[in-house]
Amino acid sequence: MSKKERIVAAIENGTVIDHIPAEKTYEVANLLKISEIDTPVTIGSNYISKKLGKKGIIKVEDKYFSDAEISQLSVVAHRVVLNIIHDYEVVEKKTVTLPDRLLGIVKCNNPKCITNNEPMSTYFTVVDKLSPHPELRCRYCDKVQDIDKVELCK
Amino acid sequence: MTFGRNFGKKCLTLHQIVKKAYFSIMKEQDFVTIADLSKEEIMYLLEMAKEFELHPNREILKGRVVATLFFEPSTRTRLSFETAANRLGARVIGFSDAKVTSATKGETLKDTILMVSNYADVIVMRHHIEGAAQYASEIAPVPIVNAGDGAHMHPSQCLLDLYSIYKTQGTLDNLNIYLVGDLKYGRTVHSLITAMRHFNPTFHFVAPKELAMPDEYKTYCKDHGITFEEHTDFNEEVIKDADILYMTRVQKERFSDLMEYERVKNVYILKRDMLCKAKDNMRILHPLPRVNEIAYDVDDDPHAYYIQQAGNGLFAREAIFCHTLGITLEDVRNDKTII
Numbered sequence: 160m161s162k163k164e165r166i167v168a169a170i171e172n173g174t175v176i177d178h179i180p181a182e183k184t185y186e187v188a189n190l191l192k193i194s195e196i197d198t199p200v201t202i203g204s205n206y207i208s209k210k211l212g213k214k215g216i217i218k219v220e221d222k223y224f225s226d227a228e229i230s231q232l233s234v235v236a237h238r239v240v241l242n243i244i245h246d247y248e249v250v251e252k253k254t255v256t257l258p259d260r261l262l263g264i265v266k267c268n269n270p271k272c273i274t275n276n277e278p279m280s281t282y283f284t285v286v287d288k289l290s291p292h293p294e295l296r297c298r299y300c301d302k303v304q305d306i307d308k309v310e311l312c313k
Numbered sequence: 314m315t316f317g318r319n320f321g322k323k324c325l326t327l328h329q330i331v332k333k334a335y336f337s338i339m340k341e342q343d344f345v346t347i348a349d350l351s352k353e354e355i356m357y358l359l360e361m362a363k364e365f366e367l368h369p370n371r372e373i374l375k376g377r378v379v380a381t382l383f384f385e386p387s388t389r390t391r392l393s394f395e396t397a398a399n400r401l402g403a404r405v406i407g408f409s410d411a412k413v414t415s416a417t418k419g420e421t422l423k424d425t426i427l428m429v430s431n432y433a434d435v436i437v438m439r440h441h442i443e444g445a446a447q448y449a450s451e452i453a454p455v456p457i458v459n460a461g462d463g464a465h466m467h468p469s470q471c472l473l474d475l476y477s478i479y480k481t482q483g484t485l486d487n488l489n490i491y492l493v494g495d496l497k498y499g500r501t502v503h504s505l506i507t508a509m510r511h512f513n514p515t516f517h518f519v520a521p522k523e524l525a526m527p528d529e530y531k532t533y534c535k536d537h538g539i540t541f542e543e544h545t546d547f548n549e550e551v552i553k554d555a556d557i558l559y560m561t562r563v564q565k566e567r568f569s570d571l572m573e574y575e576r577v578k579n580v581y582i583l584k585r586d587m588l589c590k591a592k593d594n595m596r597i598l599h600p601l602p603r604v605n606e607i608a609y610d611v612d613d614d615p616h617a618y619y620i621q622q623a624g625n626g627l628f629a630r631e632a633i634f635c636h637t638l639g640i641t642l643e644d645v646r647n648d649k650t651i652i
Contacts, residue, residue, distance in 0.1 A: 271463055273444035277422055299444025300465055303529075 173198070173220040175242040175249075176232075181205050183236045184215025190231050190311070191217075191224065198222055210238075231264055233257045234309060237293070257288045257306075265295060266310045272300040281312060332454055340639035343450040345459045347468040347504060352511035355475060355485075357642060361632035362476045362625070364645045369627060372402035372650035373640060380433035381407035382425070383460070384416065385441045389601060389623055390460050390469065394437045397630035402650070406433060423452055430455045435637055456637035464500055470600055471504040473629035477622040478557055481596040485512040489554050493519040493547060494561035494581050494606060496526040501600045502561060506530055506539070516541040519551060521577040523568060547581050553590040558583070558616075560599040562606050585610045598622050 179187050184204040193200055201218040208214035223243065232239055233255045243251040263280035274281045274297070283295040286303065294303045336342055347355075379398040383391050391409055398405050408414055416425060422440070426449045429436055436453060438446055439460040446459035446466070461467040479485050490509065492502045496518050506516065516534065518526040518541060525543065534541050544551050552558055563581050568574035582605060583597065599607060599619040611617050635645060 269443065271441075271443050273422070273442050273448045273462075276442050277448065279423070279448060297444070299447050300463075301444075 169247070170199075170218055170220050170244055171247055173218065173222050173244050174224060175244060176217040176219075177214070177240045177242060178208065178211060179215035179217065179236050179239050180211055181213035181215050184217070186235050187215070187232060187239070188217060190235060191219075191228060193217065193219065196222055229253065229255055230258055230261075231311070234261065234264055234306065234311065237306070257285050257293060259288070260284055261295065263312055266312050267297045267300065267302065268304050268308075268310065269297065269300050269302045272297055272302065274299055326451075328454075329451055335454070336456075340641070341456050342637055342639075343457045343459075344468060344633050344637050345446045345450050345457060346466050347471045348466070348507045350508070355472075355508065355511065358472060358629075358632050358636060359476050359479050361635065361642050361645055362472070362628040363480075364642070365628040365631040366625075368648075368651045369631065370400050370652040371648055372652065373645070373648050374398065374401040374403035374634060374638070375650065377403040377434045377638065378432060379403045379405050379407075379634065380429045380436045381405060381409075381460075382429060382436060382438040383407065383409045384411040384414075384445075385439050385461070386410065387439055387461065389626065390439065390467075393623070393626040394458075394460060394469075394630050397627055397634055400627070401631055401634060403434075403634070407437075422449065426453050426457075435634065458633055458637055464498060467500050467504060469626070469630055469633055470501050471508050472633065473622065473626040474501065474505055474559075474598060474600070475508055476629050477596075477598055477618065477625045480625065481618060482556055482594060485509070487513050487515075488556040489515050489517065490557045490559060491517040491519055491552055491555040492526075492559045492561070493583070494563050495524045495567060496520040496561070497524040498564075498567055499561045499600075502526075502559065503530055505559065506533065510537045510539060514539060517544060517551075517555070518542070519544045519547050519581070521545060521563070521573070521580065523570070523573055523577075524563060547583075547587075549587045549590045552587065552595075553592070555591065555595050558591075558595060558597045560597060560603075560606055560619075562602075562604055582606055582608060583611055584608045585614055588614055588616055591616055 181204050184202065188202055196219060198221040204215040205213045206216060229241065237255060237257050239255045241253040242249045261283040265281060265283055267274045267281055282298040284298060286294040286296050293306050295306055296303050381391055381394055395405050422445060430453045433455060435456045435458060437458040437460050438449060441463050443463040443465035446457055446462045450457040459466055459468055482488060496502055516539060560583055563578060565574050585608060595616050596618040597616050601619060601623055
Protein backbone atom coordinates (compact mmCIF):
# COMPACT_ATOMS: atom_id res chain seq x y z
CA MET A 160 0.00 0.00 0.00
CA SER A 161 1.45 3.40 -0.98
CA LYS A 162 2.15 6.15 1.50
CA LYS A 163 -0.50 8.32 -0.13
CA GLU A 164 -3.21 5.72 0.38
CA ARG A 165 -2.15 5.18 4.01
CA ILE A 166 -2.58 8.87 4.74
CA VAL A 167 -6.09 8.83 3.36
CA ALA A 168 -7.08 5.64 5.13
CA ALA A 169 -5.35 6.23 8.46
CA ILE A 170 -8.16 5.21 10.74
CA GLU A 171 -8.23 2.07 12.83
CA ASN A 172 -11.72 0.90 11.98
CA GLY A 173 -14.46 2.41 9.89
CA THR A 174 -15.17 3.64 6.38
CA VAL A 175 -13.29 5.97 4.05
CA ILE A 176 -15.43 7.31 1.24
CA ASP A 177 -13.19 8.31 -1.62
CA HIS A 178 -13.52 9.70 -5.15
CA ILE A 179 -16.45 11.94 -4.34
CA PRO A 180 -16.78 14.72 -6.94
CA ALA A 181 -15.65 17.78 -4.91
CA GLU A 182 -18.91 19.65 -5.37
CA LYS A 183 -20.90 16.65 -4.10
CA THR A 184 -18.90 16.18 -0.89
CA TYR A 185 -21.38 17.86 1.44
CA GLU A 186 -24.37 16.34 -0.34
CA VAL A 187 -22.87 12.90 0.30
CA ALA A 188 -22.26 13.88 3.93
CA ASN A 189 -25.90 14.93 4.28
CA LEU A 190 -27.21 11.79 2.61
CA LEU A 191 -25.23 9.61 5.00
CA LYS A 192 -26.45 11.76 7.93
CA ILE A 193 -22.83 12.34 8.94
CA SER A 194 -23.89 15.14 11.32
CA GLU A 195 -25.78 12.58 13.43
CA ILE A 196 -22.81 10.25 13.83
CA ASP A 197 -21.10 10.48 17.24
CA THR A 198 -17.79 8.83 16.29
CA PRO A 199 -14.89 10.90 14.84
CA VAL A 200 -15.53 12.13 11.29
CA THR A 201 -13.21 13.93 8.85
CA ILE A 202 -14.56 15.65 5.79
CA GLY A 203 -12.04 16.79 3.20
CA SER A 204 -12.73 18.51 -0.06
CA ASN A 205 -10.91 19.84 -3.13
CA TYR A 206 -8.11 17.26 -3.05
CA ILE A 207 -6.34 16.94 -6.40
CA SER A 208 -7.54 13.85 -8.26
CA LYS A 209 -6.30 12.45 -11.55
CA LYS A 210 -9.75 11.01 -12.34
CA LEU A 211 -11.99 13.81 -11.13
CA GLY A 212 -9.83 16.94 -11.13
CA LYS A 213 -10.89 17.72 -7.59
CA LYS A 214 -12.37 15.24 -5.18
CA GLY A 215 -13.75 14.94 -1.68
CA ILE A 216 -13.00 12.34 0.97
CA ILE A 217 -15.03 11.47 4.07
CA LYS A 218 -13.56 9.34 6.84
CA VAL A 219 -15.91 7.92 9.45
CA GLU A 220 -14.49 5.96 12.34
CA ASP A 221 -16.21 2.85 13.68
CA LYS A 222 -19.04 3.06 11.22
CA TYR A 223 -20.05 0.81 8.33
CA PHE A 224 -22.87 1.73 6.00
CA SER A 225 -25.71 -0.54 4.91
CA ASP A 226 -26.30 -1.42 1.27
CA ALA A 227 -29.44 0.75 1.31
CA GLU A 228 -27.41 3.76 2.47
CA ILE A 229 -24.78 3.05 -0.17
CA SER A 230 -27.31 2.75 -3.00
CA GLN A 231 -28.60 6.23 -2.16
CA LEU A 232 -25.08 7.54 -2.71
CA SER A 233 -25.03 6.21 -6.22
CA VAL A 234 -27.60 8.79 -7.23
CA VAL A 235 -25.58 11.86 -6.26
CA ALA A 236 -22.09 10.47 -6.80
CA HIS A 237 -22.14 7.35 -8.90
CA ARG A 238 -18.38 6.70 -8.99
CA VAL A 239 -17.48 6.87 -5.29
CA VAL A 240 -15.45 4.15 -3.59
CA LEU A 241 -16.01 3.03 0.00
CA ASN A 242 -12.91 1.63 1.69
CA ILE A 243 -13.82 -0.63 4.59
CA ILE A 244 -11.08 -0.41 7.22
CA HIS A 245 -10.29 -2.99 9.89
CA ASP A 246 -7.19 -2.55 12.04
CA TYR A 247 -5.74 0.14 9.72
CA GLU A 248 -6.04 -2.11 6.70
CA VAL A 249 -8.37 -1.74 3.75
CA VAL A 250 -10.18 -5.07 3.89
CA GLU A 251 -12.72 -4.28 1.21
CA LYS A 252 -13.27 -1.67 -1.50
CA LYS A 253 -16.89 -1.17 -2.34
CA THR A 254 -17.61 0.60 -5.60
CA VAL A 255 -20.89 2.38 -5.66
CA THR A 256 -22.56 1.43 -8.85
CA LEU A 257 -25.92 2.56 -9.99
CA PRO A 258 -28.47 -0.20 -9.52
CA ASP A 259 -30.81 -1.04 -12.39
CA ARG A 260 -33.71 0.34 -10.37
CA LEU A 261 -34.11 3.04 -7.75
CA LEU A 262 -36.99 2.57 -5.34
CA GLY A 263 -38.12 5.40 -3.10
CA ILE A 264 -34.86 7.37 -3.44
CA VAL A 265 -35.51 9.99 -6.10
CA LYS A 266 -38.52 12.27 -6.64
CA CYS A 267 -40.15 12.39 -10.06
CA ASN A 268 -39.85 15.89 -11.49
CA ASN A 269 -43.23 15.62 -13.24
CA PRO A 270 -45.81 17.28 -10.95
CA LYS A 271 -48.59 15.37 -12.74
CA CYS A 272 -47.00 12.00 -11.97
CA ILE A 273 -48.98 9.73 -9.65
CA THR A 274 -45.94 9.43 -7.35
CA ASN A 275 -46.32 13.14 -6.52
CA ASN A 276 -50.04 12.77 -5.88
CA GLU A 277 -50.37 9.60 -3.79
CA PRO A 278 -48.61 8.40 -0.63
CA MET A 279 -46.43 5.86 -2.49
CA SER A 280 -42.84 5.09 -3.39
CA THR A 281 -41.20 6.28 -6.55
CA TYR A 282 -39.69 3.74 -8.92
CA PHE A 283 -37.12 4.54 -11.58
CA THR A 284 -35.26 2.39 -14.03
CA VAL A 285 -31.78 3.52 -14.97
CA VAL A 286 -31.36 4.11 -18.70
CA ASP A 287 -27.88 3.54 -20.13
CA LYS A 288 -26.20 3.27 -16.74
CA LEU A 289 -22.68 3.01 -18.15
CA SER A 290 -22.93 6.45 -19.76
CA PRO A 291 -21.26 9.38 -17.95
CA HIS A 292 -24.71 10.96 -17.60
CA PRO A 293 -27.18 8.17 -17.02
CA GLU A 294 -30.88 8.99 -17.13
CA LEU A 295 -33.74 7.77 -14.98
CA ARG A 296 -37.11 6.74 -16.38
CA CYS A 297 -40.14 6.92 -14.10
CA ARG A 298 -41.99 3.63 -14.08
CA TYR A 299 -45.34 5.42 -13.78
CA CYS A 300 -45.31 8.48 -16.06
CA ASP A 301 -42.36 7.37 -18.27
CA LYS A 302 -40.73 10.80 -18.03
CA VAL A 303 -36.97 10.65 -18.32
CA GLN A 304 -34.81 12.81 -16.10
CA ASP A 305 -31.12 13.63 -15.90
CA ILE A 306 -29.49 11.94 -12.91
CA ASP A 307 -27.46 15.07 -12.20
CA LYS A 308 -30.63 17.11 -11.74
CA VAL A 309 -32.69 14.82 -9.54
CA GLU A 310 -34.19 15.75 -6.22
CA LEU A 311 -34.05 13.17 -3.47
CA CYS A 312 -37.15 11.96 -1.65
CA LYS A 313 -37.48 13.35 1.83
CA MET B 314 -52.45 -17.39 -24.74
CA THR B 315 -51.36 -15.16 -21.90
CA PHE B 316 -49.29 -12.00 -22.14
CA GLY B 317 -48.47 -11.17 -18.53
CA ARG B 318 -46.38 -8.17 -19.53
CA ASN B 319 -47.06 -6.18 -16.42
CA PHE B 320 -44.94 -8.34 -14.21
CA GLY B 321 -41.83 -8.80 -16.27
CA LYS B 322 -39.28 -6.40 -14.94
CA LYS B 323 -40.11 -5.14 -11.52
CA CYS B 324 -39.64 -5.82 -7.87
CA LEU B 325 -42.87 -7.25 -6.57
CA THR B 326 -44.57 -6.74 -3.25
CA LEU B 327 -46.19 -9.73 -1.57
CA HIS B 328 -49.55 -8.47 -2.76
CA GLN B 329 -48.35 -8.29 -6.34
CA ILE B 330 -46.93 -11.81 -6.16
CA VAL B 331 -50.31 -13.10 -4.97
CA LYS B 332 -52.06 -11.17 -7.76
CA LYS B 333 -49.63 -12.53 -10.32
CA ALA B 334 -50.18 -16.11 -9.16
CA TYR B 335 -53.96 -15.66 -9.21
CA PHE B 336 -53.88 -13.99 -12.63
CA SER B 337 -51.71 -16.72 -14.10
CA ILE B 338 -54.23 -19.36 -12.96
CA MET B 339 -57.26 -17.38 -14.08
CA LYS B 340 -55.46 -15.98 -17.17
CA GLU B 341 -56.57 -12.50 -16.17
CA GLN B 342 -54.42 -9.46 -16.90
CA ASP B 343 -54.30 -5.70 -16.80
CA PHE B 344 -54.54 -3.53 -19.91
CA VAL B 345 -52.50 -0.51 -18.96
CA THR B 346 -50.27 0.17 -21.97
CA ILE B 347 -50.00 -0.95 -25.57
CA ALA B 348 -46.38 0.13 -25.90
CA ASP B 349 -44.84 -3.21 -25.06
CA LEU B 350 -47.28 -5.49 -26.90
CA SER B 351 -45.64 -7.73 -29.48
CA LYS B 352 -46.84 -7.93 -33.07
CA GLU B 353 -48.53 -11.27 -32.31
CA GLU B 354 -50.30 -9.86 -29.27
CA ILE B 355 -51.62 -6.88 -31.25
CA MET B 356 -52.86 -9.12 -34.07
CA TYR B 357 -54.45 -11.45 -31.51
CA LEU B 358 -56.48 -8.58 -30.03
CA LEU B 359 -57.47 -7.32 -33.49
CA GLU B 360 -58.68 -10.79 -34.44
CA MET B 361 -60.74 -10.84 -31.28
CA ALA B 362 -62.22 -7.41 -32.12
CA LYS B 363 -63.11 -8.79 -35.56
CA GLU B 364 -65.10 -11.60 -33.90
CA PHE B 365 -67.01 -9.02 -31.88
CA GLU B 366 -67.78 -7.01 -34.96
CA LEU B 367 -69.39 -10.12 -36.45
CA HIS B 368 -71.42 -10.74 -33.28
CA PRO B 369 -71.34 -7.78 -30.90
CA ASN B 370 -74.26 -8.93 -28.73
CA ARG B 371 -73.56 -11.87 -26.45
CA GLU B 372 -73.82 -12.99 -22.85
CA ILE B 373 -70.21 -14.03 -22.50
CA LEU B 374 -69.80 -11.69 -19.50
CA LYS B 375 -73.13 -12.56 -17.87
CA GLY B 376 -72.88 -12.39 -14.09
CA ARG B 377 -69.83 -10.12 -14.19
CA VAL B 378 -69.71 -6.59 -12.84
CA VAL B 379 -67.64 -3.93 -14.59
CA ALA B 380 -66.72 -0.71 -12.77
CA THR B 381 -66.08 2.43 -14.81
CA LEU B 382 -64.28 4.99 -12.67
CA PHE B 383 -63.99 8.25 -14.58
CA PHE B 384 -62.13 10.71 -12.40
CA GLU B 385 -61.97 12.93 -15.47
CA PRO B 386 -64.81 13.62 -17.91
CA SER B 387 -65.10 11.67 -21.15
CA THR B 388 -67.93 11.05 -23.60
CA ARG B 389 -66.87 8.53 -26.18
CA THR B 390 -64.53 6.43 -24.11
CA ARG B 391 -66.90 5.96 -21.18
CA LEU B 392 -69.98 5.32 -23.33
CA SER B 393 -68.07 2.91 -25.50
CA PHE B 394 -66.69 0.92 -22.55
CA GLU B 395 -70.12 0.85 -20.90
CA THR B 396 -71.80 -0.19 -24.15
CA ALA B 397 -69.21 -2.92 -24.63
CA ALA B 398 -69.89 -4.27 -21.13
CA ASN B 399 -73.67 -4.07 -21.59
CA ARG B 400 -73.59 -5.76 -25.00
CA LEU B 401 -71.63 -8.66 -23.51
CA GLY B 402 -74.12 -9.15 -20.69
CA ALA B 403 -72.13 -7.60 -17.83
CA ARG B 404 -73.58 -5.09 -15.40
CA VAL B 405 -71.95 -1.72 -14.95
CA ILE B 406 -71.31 0.39 -11.85
CA GLY B 407 -69.23 3.53 -11.57
CA PHE B 408 -69.11 7.29 -11.82
CA SER B 409 -68.41 9.81 -14.53
CA ASP B 410 -67.33 12.71 -12.37
CA ALA B 411 -64.85 12.61 -9.51
CA LYS B 412 -66.82 15.39 -7.79
CA VAL B 413 -69.46 12.89 -6.71
CA THR B 414 -66.92 10.58 -5.09
CA SER B 415 -64.96 10.48 -1.85
CA ALA B 416 -61.92 11.71 -3.79
CA THR B 417 -63.28 15.19 -2.99
CA LYS B 418 -63.04 14.29 0.71
CA GLY B 419 -59.38 13.46 0.25
CA GLU B 420 -59.64 9.70 -0.26
CA THR B 421 -56.54 8.31 -1.89
CA LEU B 422 -56.69 6.56 -5.25
CA LYS B 423 -55.44 3.43 -3.51
CA ASP B 424 -58.40 3.34 -1.11
CA THR B 425 -60.91 3.99 -3.90
CA ILE B 426 -59.45 1.23 -6.07
CA LEU B 427 -59.29 -1.30 -3.23
CA MET B 428 -62.84 -0.47 -2.20
CA VAL B 429 -64.22 -0.87 -5.73
CA SER B 430 -62.23 -4.10 -6.15
CA ASN B 431 -64.58 -5.58 -3.52
CA TYR B 432 -67.52 -5.00 -5.85
CA ALA B 433 -66.32 -5.38 -9.44
CA ASP B 434 -64.59 -8.05 -11.53
CA VAL B 435 -62.72 -5.51 -13.64
CA ILE B 436 -62.08 -1.78 -13.24
CA VAL B 437 -61.95 0.65 -16.16
CA MET B 438 -60.43 3.92 -15.04
CA ARG B 439 -59.67 7.32 -16.47
CA HIS B 440 -57.60 9.70 -14.37
CA HIS B 441 -55.97 13.06 -15.00
CA ILE B 442 -52.80 11.97 -13.19
CA GLU B 443 -50.09 10.26 -15.24
CA GLY B 444 -49.26 6.72 -14.19
CA ALA B 445 -52.47 6.36 -12.16
CA ALA B 446 -53.54 3.22 -14.03
CA GLN B 447 -50.14 1.56 -13.64
CA TYR B 448 -50.24 2.24 -9.91
CA ALA B 449 -53.83 0.97 -9.67
CA SER B 450 -52.80 -2.22 -11.47
CA GLU B 451 -50.13 -2.82 -8.85
CA ILE B 452 -52.52 -2.57 -5.92
CA ALA B 453 -55.82 -3.91 -7.26
CA PRO B 454 -56.65 -7.60 -6.96
CA VAL B 455 -58.82 -7.33 -10.09
CA PRO B 456 -57.70 -6.37 -13.64
CA ILE B 457 -57.30 -2.67 -14.43
CA VAL B 458 -58.10 -1.22 -17.84
CA ASN B 459 -56.51 2.13 -18.55
CA ALA B 460 -59.05 4.43 -20.22
CA GLY B 461 -56.55 7.31 -20.27
CA ASP B 462 -54.15 8.63 -17.63
CA GLY B 463 -53.58 12.32 -18.26
CA ALA B 464 -51.31 13.05 -21.20
CA HIS B 465 -49.60 9.69 -20.73
CA MET B 466 -51.39 6.67 -22.27
CA HIS B 467 -54.72 5.85 -23.87
CA PRO B 468 -54.23 2.26 -25.00
CA SER B 469 -57.85 1.42 -25.87
CA GLN B 470 -57.92 4.38 -28.30
CA CYS B 471 -54.74 3.04 -29.85
CA LEU B 472 -56.22 -0.41 -30.23
CA LEU B 473 -59.31 0.96 -31.96
CA ASP B 474 -57.08 3.08 -34.22
CA LEU B 475 -55.12 -0.03 -35.18
CA TYR B 476 -58.35 -1.93 -35.76
CA SER B 477 -59.67 0.87 -37.97
CA ILE B 478 -56.46 0.88 -40.01
CA TYR B 479 -56.44 -2.91 -40.28
CA LYS B 480 -60.08 -3.02 -41.28
CA THR B 481 -59.87 -0.31 -43.94
CA GLN B 482 -56.51 -1.29 -45.42
CA GLY B 483 -56.70 -5.07 -44.97
CA THR B 484 -53.24 -5.02 -43.40
CA LEU B 485 -51.09 -3.04 -40.99
CA ASP B 486 -47.92 -3.63 -43.01
CA ASN B 487 -46.03 -1.12 -45.16
CA LEU B 488 -48.52 1.76 -44.94
CA ASN B 489 -48.01 5.51 -45.48
CA ILE B 490 -49.44 7.13 -42.39
CA TYR B 491 -49.81 10.92 -42.22
CA LEU B 492 -50.18 12.43 -38.76
CA VAL B 493 -51.54 15.98 -38.88
CA GLY B 494 -51.98 18.77 -36.36
CA ASP B 495 -50.84 18.70 -32.74
CA LEU B 496 -48.03 16.17 -32.80
CA LYS B 497 -46.36 17.60 -29.71
CA TYR B 498 -49.02 16.91 -27.09
CA GLY B 499 -51.25 14.40 -28.89
CA ARG B 500 -50.94 11.14 -26.98
CA THR B 501 -52.85 9.21 -29.65
CA VAL B 502 -50.27 9.92 -32.33
CA HIS B 503 -47.43 8.99 -29.99
CA SER B 504 -49.08 5.68 -29.09
CA LEU B 505 -49.71 4.97 -32.76
CA ILE B 506 -46.00 5.35 -33.57
CA THR B 507 -44.97 2.90 -30.87
CA ALA B 508 -47.69 0.37 -31.72
CA MET B 509 -46.93 0.54 -35.48
CA ARG B 510 -43.21 -0.17 -35.03
CA HIS B 511 -43.78 -3.84 -35.85
CA PHE B 512 -45.36 -3.12 -39.23
CA ASN B 513 -42.77 -1.20 -41.28
CA PRO B 514 -44.78 2.03 -41.68
CA THR B 515 -43.66 5.27 -43.31
CA PHE B 516 -44.79 8.20 -41.22
CA HIS B 517 -45.31 11.77 -42.38
CA PHE B 518 -45.48 14.35 -39.60
CA VAL B 519 -47.49 17.39 -40.71
CA ALA B 520 -47.50 20.11 -38.03
CA PRO B 521 -46.66 23.73 -37.26
CA LYS B 522 -43.20 24.19 -35.71
CA GLU B 523 -44.69 24.89 -32.27
CA LEU B 524 -46.48 21.53 -32.29
CA ALA B 525 -43.89 19.46 -34.17
CA MET B 526 -43.25 15.84 -33.26
CA PRO B 527 -40.99 15.82 -30.17
CA ASP B 528 -37.39 14.72 -30.65
CA GLU B 529 -37.84 11.69 -28.39
CA TYR B 530 -40.35 10.19 -30.85
CA LYS B 531 -38.17 10.99 -33.84
CA THR B 532 -35.31 9.26 -32.03
CA TYR B 533 -37.66 6.37 -31.32
CA CYS B 534 -38.40 6.10 -35.05
CA LYS B 535 -34.69 6.10 -35.91
CA ASP B 536 -33.93 3.50 -33.23
CA HIS B 537 -36.65 1.22 -34.59
CA GLY B 538 -35.90 1.71 -38.27
CA ILE B 539 -39.13 3.63 -38.93
CA THR B 540 -38.94 5.98 -41.92
CA PHE B 541 -40.45 9.43 -41.46
CA GLU B 542 -40.68 12.80 -43.17
CA GLU B 543 -41.66 16.14 -41.69
CA HIS B 544 -43.85 18.77 -43.36
CA THR B 545 -45.15 22.15 -42.33
CA ASP B 546 -47.31 22.53 -45.46
CA PHE B 547 -50.67 20.79 -45.56
CA ASN B 548 -52.23 20.53 -49.04
CA GLU B 549 -53.36 18.03 -51.68
CA GLU B 550 -49.80 17.45 -52.93
CA VAL B 551 -48.42 16.64 -49.48
CA ILE B 552 -51.11 14.05 -48.71
CA LYS B 553 -51.58 12.44 -52.11
CA ASP B 554 -49.65 9.25 -51.20
CA ALA B 555 -51.38 8.72 -47.88
CA ASP B 556 -53.03 5.44 -46.92
CA ILE B 557 -54.12 6.87 -43.58
CA LEU B 558 -54.60 10.55 -42.79
CA TYR B 559 -54.74 10.85 -39.02
CA MET B 560 -56.05 14.29 -38.05
CA THR B 561 -55.73 15.85 -34.61
CA ARG B 562 -56.88 19.15 -33.19
CA VAL B 563 -54.58 22.18 -32.98
CA GLN B 564 -55.60 23.57 -29.60
CA LYS B 565 -55.29 27.25 -28.84
CA GLU B 566 -54.25 26.62 -25.22
CA ARG B 567 -51.12 24.79 -26.39
CA PHE B 568 -49.59 27.95 -27.87
CA SER B 569 -47.36 30.24 -25.85
CA ASP B 570 -47.51 32.76 -28.69
CA LEU B 571 -51.13 33.51 -29.67
CA MET B 572 -49.98 35.33 -32.80
CA GLU B 573 -48.47 32.05 -33.92
CA TYR B 574 -51.79 30.29 -33.21
CA GLU B 575 -53.68 32.84 -35.31
CA ARG B 576 -51.20 32.30 -38.13
CA VAL B 577 -51.48 28.49 -38.22
CA LYS B 578 -55.01 27.80 -36.98
CA ASN B 579 -56.47 27.59 -40.48
CA VAL B 580 -53.49 25.87 -42.09
CA TYR B 581 -54.23 22.44 -40.62
CA ILE B 582 -57.88 22.26 -41.56
CA LEU B 583 -58.77 19.45 -43.94
CA LYS B 584 -61.10 20.63 -46.70
CA ARG B 585 -62.83 18.44 -49.25
CA ASP B 586 -60.99 19.88 -52.25
CA MET B 587 -57.71 18.75 -50.68
CA LEU B 588 -58.79 15.15 -51.28
CA CYS B 589 -58.82 15.48 -55.11
CA LYS B 590 -55.54 13.59 -55.50
CA ALA B 591 -56.02 11.16 -52.61
CA LYS B 592 -55.64 7.42 -53.19
CA ASP B 593 -58.91 5.45 -53.27
CA ASN B 594 -57.94 3.37 -50.26
CA MET B 595 -57.02 6.42 -48.17
CA ARG B 596 -59.10 6.86 -45.03
CA ILE B 597 -59.31 9.86 -42.70
CA LEU B 598 -59.11 9.09 -38.99
CA HIS B 599 -59.56 11.40 -36.01
CA PRO B 600 -59.71 10.46 -32.32
CA LEU B 601 -62.55 13.02 -31.86
CA PRO B 602 -63.85 15.38 -30.62
CA ARG B 603 -63.41 17.42 -33.77
CA VAL B 604 -63.77 21.17 -33.51
CA ASN B 605 -62.92 22.72 -36.84
CA GLU B 606 -59.94 20.75 -38.13
CA ILE B 607 -62.06 18.74 -40.57
CA ALA B 608 -64.53 20.78 -42.64
CA TYR B 609 -68.05 19.38 -42.38
CA ASP B 610 -68.33 18.76 -46.14
CA VAL B 611 -65.58 16.12 -45.77
CA ASP B 612 -68.09 14.00 -43.81
CA ASP B 613 -69.80 13.03 -47.08
CA ASP B 614 -66.57 12.09 -48.82
CA PRO B 615 -65.89 8.32 -49.14
CA HIS B 616 -62.47 8.86 -47.54
CA ALA B 617 -64.05 10.02 -44.27
CA TYR B 618 -63.89 7.31 -41.63
CA TYR B 619 -63.76 9.04 -38.22
CA ILE B 620 -67.32 8.30 -37.17
CA GLN B 621 -66.98 4.61 -38.08
CA GLN B 622 -63.63 4.69 -36.30
CA ALA B 623 -65.38 5.68 -33.06
CA GLY B 624 -67.84 2.82 -33.72
CA ASN B 625 -64.92 0.38 -33.93
CA GLY B 626 -64.15 1.38 -30.35
CA LEU B 627 -67.01 -0.85 -29.25
CA PHE B 628 -65.46 -4.00 -30.77
CA ALA B 629 -61.97 -3.13 -29.58
CA ARG B 630 -63.26 -2.61 -26.03
CA GLU B 631 -65.29 -5.82 -26.09
CA ALA B 632 -62.01 -7.55 -26.93
CA ILE B 633 -60.22 -5.73 -24.12
CA PHE B 634 -62.81 -6.83 -21.55
CA CYS B 635 -62.60 -10.46 -22.56
CA HIS B 636 -58.82 -10.38 -22.74
CA THR B 637 -58.48 -8.89 -19.25
CA LEU B 638 -60.96 -11.39 -17.81
CA GLY B 639 -59.09 -14.40 -19.16
CA ILE B 640 -61.45 -15.18 -22.06
CA THR B 641 -59.39 -16.29 -25.06
CA LEU B 642 -59.90 -15.81 -28.79
CA GLU B 643 -60.78 -19.50 -28.97
CA ASP B 644 -63.42 -19.02 -26.26
CA VAL B 645 -64.88 -16.12 -28.24
CA ARG B 646 -64.94 -18.15 -31.46
CA ASN B 647 -66.65 -21.05 -29.70
CA ASP B 648 -69.00 -18.81 -27.74
CA LYS B 649 -72.54 -20.22 -27.51
CA THR B 650 -74.03 -17.12 -25.89
CA ILE B 651 -74.39 -15.06 -29.07
CA ILE B 652 -77.72 -13.24 -29.10
